[in-house]
Amino acid sequence: MSENNNHIVPLLPLRGLLVYPTMVLHLDVGRERSVQALEQAMMDDHLIFLSTQKDMAVDQPEQDDLYQMGTLTKVKQMLKLPNGTIRVLVEGVERAEISSFVDVNPFYTVNVKSLPDDYEKNAELEAMMRTLVEYFEQYINLSKKVSNETLSTVTDIEEPxxxxxxxxxxxxLKLKIKQEILNxxxxxxxxxRVIETINNEKEVLSLEKKIGQRVKKSMERTQKEYYLREQMKAIQKELGDKEGKTGEVSDLTERIQAANMPESVLKIAMKELDRYEKVPSTSAESSVIRNYLEWLVTIPWTEATEDDLDIHRAEEILDRDHFGLEKVKERVLEYLAVQQLSESLKGPILCLAGPPGVxxxxxxRSIAESxxxxFVRVSLGGVRDESEIRGHRRTYVGAMPGRIIQGMKKATTVNPVFLLDEIDKMSNDFRGDPSAAMLEVLDPEQNNSFSDHYIEEQYDLSKVMFIATANNLATIPGPLxxxxEIITIAGYTEIEKINIAKDHLLSKQLKDHGLSKSKLQIRDDAIQEMVRYHTREAGVRGLERQLAAVCRKTAKIIVSGEKKRVIVTANNLSDFLGKRKFRYGLAETEDQIGVATGLAYTTVGGDTLQIEVSLSPGKGKLVLTGKLGDVMKESAQTAFSFVRSKATEWNIDEKFHEKFDIHIHVPEGAVPKDGPSAGITIxxxxMSALTNRPIKRAIGMTGEVTLxxxxxxxxxxxxxxxxxxRAGLTTIILPKENERDIDDIPETVRNELTFIPVSHVDExxxxxxxxxL
Structure with a gap:
């Protein structure tokens, strides 16, 4: 039915498809409404309007789901397929636009207006047509998807x-662009519009072709490398080289992937592995790269042990292995408590300072177990090269990482207890200052990115619990x-030494010497005798040697058949260890004139000093003997000046310094003595010598004096x-400011002494x- 280019025809919605005028193509129709529309068209004049859906996912499109512009087509042929679908052959007649919907049930019937091409042929239109044909030819050459027959057909078309x-x-093209052209x-x-579109397609195809060629070249190169590698494998096999470097590379690749390295380190490792694969095995560089990769895969990057945060168990272990040392144990338990609450605390850096053998x-080692x-230990005694800490650069022959990274490799985890033994014994020379290199290792704010010259990549040490040991803090540089965190272990008291010997050392020595408690019994008085007269130390190393000597003698006695059981007491100890080796400083038996008992601190603990003063007629010469250091000499000079200032008050001849030579002597002349604590004793x-008044023998004193x-x-x-x-003194005179230190003294000792804090020598x-007087 037609009138003034208007047609009332059935509508067939298309999904994902668009038909242009003059196009001939097959369609498969399956939707019920579409089938009824086709059947109606066949009964009428075979005309049907094809309009594309805006959204192909919609199964029953409404009026708004369809484009207004479509194509009026003629149904040329219709065939029912076995699956119920109808296949139709249609031919586009002309552009048309929906004017209105006439009916919607059982299918859409629409009133469409034909829009035939209206143009006036001129030179510009001819030029555009030629350009389009030329572009289409170029497109076909690039695409290879359109046949040359199509080009011939297009060339013969005269209607623009x-x-x-x-x-x-x-x-x-995308359906939306095709619809725009139809519109x-x-x-x-x-x-x-079509010229512009085909020009864009040409450029895209040209780029695709370049990319394809590049990919092809890459694939050819990869295939070539694969072929050459296979040849190399075959040659190596024939030469009896097993799998040569190829097997190593494969093994290293697996180990690198399994090492859980940070992304940046993984990239470096893979790059070095690629270099290793290409470098000949005979080259010196090959072994350098191989060693470097071996270090990278053996250092722990993420492996960590889980902390046992049971404070009671930790306390039991520390008490089991060590007697005393309360401050250190308390610090470890505090760390565990904080870890249990926060789980994010950085590893502490402790320094245990004290004499040898404590x-x-x-x-x-006990802290690690607790x-x-x-546990990993690195000895720093005698280290004088910075490279020992930071490692050597790989350009040097025989280069390797520093001791820190070596220790981490031994530990196999990122959170060990790392002992830096004898940190005070490091020195420096022309090769650098190792203590300066340790600054980064022991700084909690920096050691999460520690840089080793050999590894080159940053390494995280923040989870490590560093424990350093030192005998003398004075030799450690201030910044380090x-x-x-300094924890001082000053040494053991006599009581502590006896307990350590009984509970720890003796059982160990019995086991080492094949003895048992039934074969050897050492009484407490014998151990006390050993501590007082056969050892002179702050620790217990010498005491352990003396116990070992007793065990050796006992073993000989038992093996020779002299006795089956040995009991050692203070009376028979000399049979095993010989005569007493050390003097045990005892107080004077009576009050003396000019003799004062001072208290001294040595590297092996405390000791008493008898400071003697004698007067003889002379010209006021002050003589100091007893191998005194500069500090004690200055203390003596200061004491002498103070006494002169007090002469009148104590009824001393003011010109005594012109009439008498004064000799100050500290016995045991062979032992060096120095330190700022003998002032008040001198x-x-x-004053005792000048006033001829005896000093109370039970008093010991310590403190420095000013003018x-x-x-x-x-x-x-x-x-x-x-x-x-130990010397039998009952009263201690000490500086007022040291009153706070009295609490550190064991209670058993504290209760038997009288402490007198003083702030002036008059007291x-x-x-x-x-x-x-």
């Missing part, structure tokens, strides 16, 4: 609108000491007090000599 439609139908009614505008190294971590001894008589604080009060107690003299 039809030419644009045919070319557009052969282009792989373009103006012929000249349509030609321009158990610093064995304590670090928290369930691996500042990075560590003053008391001088004005102020008493200055001292160090090592605990050790000095123990030596005083000391009053206690030791009485009031001035």
């Amino acid at each position: 609108g039809r030419l644009a439609d045919i070319v557009a139908s052969h282009l792989p 373009t009614v103006d012929v000249k505008e349509r030609l321009s 158990g610093k190294t064995s304590l670090a 928290i369930g971590r691996k 000491r500042d990075r560590m 003053v008391t001894a001088l 004005r008589g102020r008493v200055l604080p001292i160090g090592g009060l605990k050790e000095k007090t123990l030596s005083a107690h 000391v003299l009053k206690q030791a000599l009485g009031d001035p």
